[in-house]
Amino acid sequence: MNRFVEFAVGLVFGLGLMLSGMTDPGKVIGFLDLIGPWDPSLAFVMGGAILVGVFAFALARRRTTAFLGDAMRLPGSTDIDRRLVIGGLAFGVGWGLAGFCPGPALVSAGAGHIEAIGFSLAMLVGMAVHDLSARPAAHPVVME
Amino acid sequence: MTIDWQHFTPWASLAGGLILGLASAAFILLNGRVLGISGILGGLFKPAKGDMGWRLAFVAGLLVAPTVWALFAAPVVPRIEAGWPLLILAGLLVGWGTRYGSGCTSGHGVCGLSRLSPRSLVATASFMGAGFATVAIVRHLLA
Numbered sequence: 001m002n003r004f005v006e007f008a009v010g011l012v013f014g015l016g017l018m019l020s021g022m023t024d025p026g027k028v029i030g031f032l033d034l035i036g037p038w039d040p041s042l043a044f045v046m047g048g049a050i051l052v053g054v055f056a057f058a059l060a061r062r063r064t065t066a067f068l069g070d071a072m073r074l075p076g077s078t079d080i081d082r083r084l085v086i087g088g089l090a091f092g093v094g095w096g097l098a099g100f101c102p103g104p105a106l107v108s109a110g111a112g113h114i115e116a117i118g119f120s121l122a123m124l125v126g127m128a129v130h131d132l133s134a135r136p137a138a139h140p141v142v143m144e
Numbered sequence: 145m146t147i148d149w150q151h152f153t154p155w156a157s158l159a160g161g162l163i164l165g166l167a168s169a170a171f172i173l174l175n176g177r178v179l180g181i182s183g184i185l186g187g188l189f190k191p192a193k194g195d196m197g198w199r200l201a202f203v204a205g206l207l208v209a210p211t212v213w214a215l216f217a218a219p220v221v222p223r224i225e226a227g228w229p230l231l232i233l234a235g236l237l238v239g240w241g242t243r244y245g246s247g248c249t250s251g252h253g254v255c256g257l258s259r260l261s262p263r264s265l266v267a268t269a270s271f272m273g274a275g276f277a278t279v280a281i282v283r284h285l286l287a
Contacts, residue, residue, distance in 0.1 A: 003201045005174055010205020013167040018213050018220050020160025026223025032279040037148035041157040048161025053258025056169030066176030073176050080266050087245020088267045092274025094237030098226045101249040102181040108222050110207035115224045119235040126239020131189040
């Protein structure tokens, strides 16, 4: 049952990314290009997602178990440290260079676009470099 | 700054955003997990018993989305301007950066901001700021 939920959520999320315009690097870069001409569309993506998310996470915070029975796993870390900023900056530079962030890259790879497949493979290598070389953190790392 | 009215798609983008919010809501409320793509992918590198199936099921859903989409609508044609060296460099930066910074556009940008997490606000400001700066340099300073 849960495997089906995860598959379905991944599918719906992928469809949402496609409808929103996030899977088109040209549109993403049009949003990141403030000097312009600027395409503000992706602010509407963020706004729409957060509009729903605020209510969902407000409800989630008041529960200790999810509706299908698993533990509610909300991130515990509140650290604002150098890792957070440096990681974000590196990600942002890559995002601006190619116009792909992780989800849309995978969706476009699923569509068979060779550039997206190449980008996704490089992204997985970048992740592996981090995950297979990381020293144990002073605090346990909880992914957002 | 001028607005690019030709490419501006407020309704499709808002609708897409609402769907992303609904998927994130379903994930946290049904399964108790934050929908963060880089976190879901990163966990695949430290295989733990019982921790792989859900990640792979989710990724499979993402990968088949274009096939399902094509049943109902014209395929999305991505405009990819970056050449191969830039794509590979960008991929490495996105992969490493999202793991080092514990999240990406979905985990920090959607779920973290929805949780009103100051940590995710700082992360989101970092990657958006770097994205704005990078495009300004590549498109306007170097071009």
